[in-house]
Amino acid sequence: MADKKPILPGTNSRPLDPDLDALQYEIMQETAQALGRIGRRLEEALAALRRHDETPGSNQDRDELVQAAADRAFALFIQRDYLGLRTDHHLKSTYDIPREVMLRIGVMKKREKGGET
Numbered sequence: 097m098a099d100k101k102p103i104l105p106g107t108n109s110r111p112l113d114p115d116l117d118a119l120q121y122e123i124m125q126e127t128a129q130a131l132g133r134i135g136r137r138l139e140e141a142l143a144a145l146r147r148h149d150e151t152p153g154s155n156q157d158r159d160e161l162v163q164a165a166a167d168r169a170f171a172l173f174i175q176r177d178y179l180g181l182r183t184d185h186h187l188k189s190t191y192d193i194p195r196e197v198m199l200r201i202g203v204m205k206k207r208e209k210g211g212e213t
Contacts, residue, residue, distance in 0.1 A: 135191070138172055165200075166197050166198075166201045
């Protein structure tokens with residue numbers, strides 16, 4: 097049997113098996129939709145942070161907005177890594193992620209007494 101090349105360069109994805117074509121197609125479609133949803137949530141968090149910075153006297157806690165954006169970026173990076181999409185270097189520019197958000201990725205907020213975060 098010939099060596100099968102990945103269907104997405106830079107990943108470990110493989111061509112569809114003709115016997116499982118429909119199922120694999122649905123799985124790939126759902127995977128793409130999930131990545132899209134995660135990306136949109138990151139875009140929404142970054143937009144909220146930008147709105148905060150552009151609005152004088154905003155009543156939202158900026159630190160919480162930075163952390164929310166970092167958490168969503170982290171989710172996107174982890175999901176992509178899980179799927180074998182190892183090239184994340186372009187995401188910082190694609191989503192225009194500020195440096196302060198990048199520095200918070202993977203940092204978990206310390207729990208306060210009483211169990212609330």
